[in-house]
Amino acid sequence: MKLTPEQARIIEMATEAMSEEQAELEGGRLINAPGVAGAGKSIIIVELARRDARRRILFLSQSRNLRDRARATLPPNVMAMTVQEAAHRYLQRLYATKLKTLPVQGSLTEQQMLSAGGAGTTQREVQRARQVLYRFYRSADRHPEPSHLPSGNRPGEEWVLAPGESRRVLRVARDVWFSQISRDPGSAPLTYAAEVKLWSQSATEQIHLEGLERSISVSPLHGAELVILEESQDADEAQLGLLSRQNIAVVMFGDAFQSLRQGNRRIQAQRHPLQERADTVYLRDSFRFGPSIASLLNALAHRAGSSRVDRCVGRGESNVYPSAHRYHWEAQQIPYTVITSSAVGLFQEALEATQRGKRIAWVDGLESYPIGLARDLAVLRRDGSDREPRADGSARSESSLADVNNLEEARARFRKRWDSTGLELCDWVEKAGRSTLELPDIIDRWRDQDQQRQEAMKDASQPPPERDVTLTTVARAKGHEWGRVAISDDCFPSALLQGRWQLAKRDRQVANRAYTAISRAQVAVAVSEAFLRYLEDQGVVLAPNSFPAGEEGVSDERVHSHFGCQRQTQLEMSPSLRRRRMALKPPRRVSNMASGHLRLKEQLEEQAESLKGHSVDELRAMLRGPARNDRRHGR
Incomplete structure (x- = not known):
């Protein structure tokens, strides 16, 4: 594929040598590359790796999906890791003793925080210190500061501290942090967020290898000479701060409208000072889909705050349909x-x-x-008690529902824990249970059928099981693409279907979810008809479709240009089982038997050595043999 001028420019900046004066002034080259979905970022990385096969490149992503894709597509001199994985591998060397005793945790228990906070620490101060630490972990500061105390102006900051309490809460947060970064096995354990924060503050260190009389150098970027940061819109100030301090080239790829979680709004919008000081190259061309899908994405981006109405340019071919078109695909038996x-x-x-x-x-x-x-919730709704075992006799009860006797008690527990997913599931079970009392049996069939699929897909010699519909959420679809995609109506809440054109800031993340979902389609996408009517009412005209209705062509999804054969099968497998399907055959055992070719070679070399002193006539006589010589002389 021929490189676009923007792609070529990024490659040139990442590979060109800097003068000594420029390197001393700027450090490493920092390149910011905001790009739309399908902009050819993998092509850029492959070309960077191809330019110098001896160059070590570190590919960092925020999700495992993109890491797995990078490992399957990029050359061997590219190390693909998640940010969490890069942090853990680095700290495993420096905190080996502590991590063996205290593994990394999701969060600190209340008792661990009370112990780290010291005598006199109260439970209320511990609860407040958690929020301070959460804000601190994502900041560029070295330790908790007063700026990490809540101001009360943001969602989730309902409490504001008095001056005296603020000092005590800040002291507890600092004591917990200093205990976490201690290498003493008796200190507070590291959490996943703290691990990344500590990694972002680190530098190359020399460590002594026990049992060996030598030391090695441990780098937070694992000796890389070039760093690629994917999904930079989901990074935080701590991560960007680490990369901006390096004296090597760093390329940051991101899309402001594919951010699915709360974070630093300036980073998500590509307007953070660390991003603005970088050399910026915009990647607007998408080779994944055509103009019709691109115009749909442009409308969403413009509603969510983009200053351009032509932010994305579709270079492929695609169709946009109302959501009911999916039933046409089903009638044609098209997955x-x-x-x-x-x-x-x-x-x-x-x-x-x-x-x-x-x-x-x-x-x-x-x-x-x-x-x-x-x-479990479906059983609670039907029977009022979650005591029903599986057909094989094993229980399926979730620990979060222990001692819960009905659906209302489950709701109360989820409200107490601020568990929005649990509350949504309660509402769904209540609604779905009215139409069918066999919901637990239906779920059991789903699990049994999927287990059978998983077992069948382990065998790489067999084709993947047939499917009609593949289901996924936006978060799990990120980083992948499919030929035909139908977007569920829950991706288009009322905020996208009514009201004024420019969305409020609180609703922009809703537009991001719809944007990310639509951008997964390659050739055809079916979206909410109500959303299409809203665009029409607002005077938005989508680009014409590339194919006559229902005649769009999609190549076999089992073969993918990046992943090769059986692409769909790999995506449908549990992540823990994918390696079993793709595992290489074990190498042949080394034989101790001598090779016949080598023995023949040795014999020939020995004969040649013994005959090198004979004349040509003597050698010819030897070739004739004694019997032929006897017949010649009449014997």
Whole structure:
């Protein structure tokens, strides 16, 4: 594929040598490359790796999906890791003793924080210190500061501290942090967020290898000479601060409208000072889809704050349909993918597909979603007590529902824990249970069928099982693409279907979810008809479709230009099982038997050595043999 001028420019900046004066002034080359979905970022990375096969390149991503894709597509001199993985591998060397005793945790327990906070620390101060630490972990500061105390102006900051209490809470947060970064096994354990924060503050260190009389150098970037940061819109100030301090080239790829979680708004919008000081090259051309999908994405981006109405340019071919067009695909027995905003929407789509008699596949496998919790809630709704065992006799009860006797008690527990997913599942089970009392049995069939699919897909010699509909959420679809995609209606809430054109800042993340879901489609996408009507009412004219209705061509999704054969199968497998399917055959055992070719070679060399003193006539006589010489002389 021929490089675009923007792609070539990024490659030139990342590979060109800097003068001594420039290197002393700027350090390493920092390149910011905001790009739309399908802009050819993988091509840029492959070309960077090809230019110098001896150059070590570190590819950092925020999600495992993109890391797995990078490992399958990029050359061997590219190390693909998640940010969390890069941090953990680095700290495993420096904190080896502590991590063996205290593994990394999701969060600190209340007792661990009370112990680290010292005598006199109260539970209230511990609760407040958690929020201070959360803000600190994502900042560029070295330790908790007064700026990390809540101001009360943001969602989730309902409390504001008095001056005296603020000092005590800040002291507790600092004591917990200093205990976490201590290498003493008796100190507070590291959490995943603290691990990344500590890694972002680190530098290259020399460590002594026990049992060996030598030391090695441990680098936070693992000796890389070039760093690629993918999904830079989801990074934080701590990560950007680490990369900006390096004296090597750093390329940051990001899309402001694919940010799916709360974070630093300036980073998400590509307007943070660390991003603005970099050399910026915009990647506007998408080779994944055509003008019709691109115009749909441009409308969403413009509503969400983009200053351009032509931010994305579709260089491929594509069609946009109303959501009901998916049933045309089903009638033609054409498989397609459904993307939902939440797990609840996913289960509802699965229920409706089951009632239509469709074969279902799940990206990352069904057990990657909260299906156990959904099943337990369905039993609570039907029977009032979650004591029903599986057909094989094993229980399926979730620990979060221990001692819960009915659906209302489950709701109360989820409200107390601020568990929005649990509350949404309660509402879904209540609604779905009115139409069918067999919801637990349906869920059991889903699990059994998916387990059979997982077992069948382990055998790489067999074709993947047939499917009609593949289901996934926006978060799990990120980093992938499919030929035909149907976007669930839960990706288009009321904020996108009505009101003024410019969305409020609080609603822009809703537009991002719809944007990310639509950008997964390569050739055809089916979206909410109500959303298409809203665009029409606002005077938005989408680019014409590339194909006559229903005649768009899609290549076999089992073969992918990046992943090779059976692409769809790999996505539908549980992440823990994918390696089994793709595992290489074990190498042949080394034989101790001598090779016959080598023995023959040795014999010839020995004969040649013994005959090198004979004349040519003597050698000819030897070739004739004694019998032939006797006949010649009449004997």
